[in-house]
Amino acid sequence: MILQSKLAILADAAKYDASCASSGAAPRDSVGGRGMGSTEGMGICHSYAPDGRCISLLKVLLTNFCQYDCLYCVNRVSSNVPRARFTVQEVVQLTLDFYRRNCIEGLFLSSGIIQSPDYTMEQVVEVARVLREEHDFRGYIHLKTIPDASPELMERAGRHADRLSINVELPTQEGLAALAPQKDGAAITRSMARMAVHIEDARQARREQAHARPVSMPGTTLTRRAAAPHFAPGGQSTQMIVGADATDDRTILATSAGLYGVHRLRRVYYSAFSPIPDAARALPLVAPPTVREHRLYQADWLMRFYGFAHSEIVPANQGGMLALDMDPKLAWAIAHRERFPVNLNTAPRELLLRVPGFGVQTVDRLLAARRVRRLRHADLARLHVPIKKVLPFVEAADYRPGRTLDAADLAARLAPPPAQRGLFD
Known part of the structure; x- marks a missing residue:
């Protein structure tokens, strides 16, 4: 050949x-x-x-x-x-x-x-x-x-x-x-x-x-080891195949958390099962929605960089699966409205990281800015954060969300439209 x-x-x-x-x-x-x-x-x-x-x-x-x-x-x-x-x-x-x-x-x-x-x-x-x-x-x-x-x-x-x-x-x-x-x-x-x-x-x-300092012997010049x-x-x-068996997302994330904690892995990759030629009967005939793989990566990111425990991301009363219609960080925030709004000028870093729409760099910039002045509504626009997603969960020197967090339709308003959810690809 x-x-x-x-x-x-x-x-x-x-x-x-x-x-x-x-x-x-x-x-x-x-x-x-x-x-x-x-x-x-x-x-x-x-x-x-x-x-x-x-x-x-x-x-x-x-x-x-x-x-x-x-x-x-x-x-x-x-x-x-x-x-x-x-x-x-x-x-x-x-x-x-x-x-x-x-x-x-x-x-x-x-x-x-x-x-x-x-x-x-x-x-x-x-x-x-x-x-x-x-x-x-x-x-x-x-x-x-x-x-x-x-x-x-x-x-x-x-x-x-x-x-x-x-x-x-x-x-x-x-x-x-x-x-x-x-x-x-x-x-x-x-x-x-x-x-x-x-x-x-x-x-x-x-x-x-x-x-270590360079070593030397009498009568010789300094040398480095x-x-x-x-x-x-x-x-x-490592890599895990998603959707080839009946394992739920909660178990998958628990396995990943164990690998990160015990073996200090740099990354866990998730690969949505794709039906293959001459597939065995034990395998599903239809691939899982690709958005499930995407949600697992988002959840993985929350564990690695945002301080979330795997058990928080997929509660036991949620059927063991991540929501497909919104990202896991937004889903957590909506399920824990009592933790919000977060005050941009006083909240600790670990709480700011849980605000939907805030990334690690955004939080670090907010912390640096508030050392010299009080943060206001206009500062969010300068950071180019998704304002619609952020505003219900924060308060600033000149802004309060009011009853936004109590609105029954909060999830419906913040979830992306079906065409953007990846549910149909």
Whole structure:
């Protein structure tokens, strides 16, 4: 099979993996020095880092042959799809060629399981090793790891990659056992735990080195210690499939909260299940509304940056599901009208963050402004916040919401019209 045909098959096969964002890349910029590649600059845009940098990635599988038969996966062993396999050198050459053409700045590499988890992981790691050590490639590398692979291989992966990811696939052990019986949920969590330890150890070593003084011996000049090695400086991420089983949003967010808290994951990605060819009867025939995936991302953001507990976002008396007709922050505010209005001039940061329409940067600007003067209604307009959404929940030096919060139609007035809710796509 010619390389172009392989690329068409294996790039298409990789599109179902959502966990390929590039935040947290190590500074391996080659500008002004030797080496090839960089984690800076612009190319064909595929993903964005939190600081706004665009990182373009070549996103491929090493192979879509797989010995596992996960029911939700289009590349499962029983699936009737075209198959292909790259050699290590082919992936290396593609990465370098696309970089030289200014098409990419990094690589996202995953793979189906062939021969054994160790054999497959060894091939994936070898791609990264060759790029780093033989071609001095300093661009971004994200490796999808295989939890059943040996700890030694996982450690080698972390030395070469900017980010590692291990997909939990489904939010519960019961779901994994039903739809992917060959995968071991306990092995996945053990691998995440090991990665978390390695990542934290590397960060601690670099912190200690940053504060250490240069060493000297009698009769010699001052010398600095060799730099502590990086280990997956972008952290680790994972992906959960939404809608392939009956798991509700409350359980999904509880699983994510546990992953963030216990394993210190950088990101959890949510992928709405998409019906696949020759699907098993155990799978739904219709995909969940894509707005459900969107609401989960919004709820995830509330947990990570806004101080919400997962149990607050989806109360137990709500049937376990996020509302589809409004964002979860607005839904929480309407359900807790007794917490509002919030005084812009006196409220603490954690309460301001719960005002619908306020983002983290907006709150920080409000806090900075109120140190020098009292905030007024006009200040909200200058911040370009959604005034209609914000006003019922705040008060300023010259503004009070009156009975707005008591209005029975508050939810109806603030919820977006059906055409904007994503309910029909």
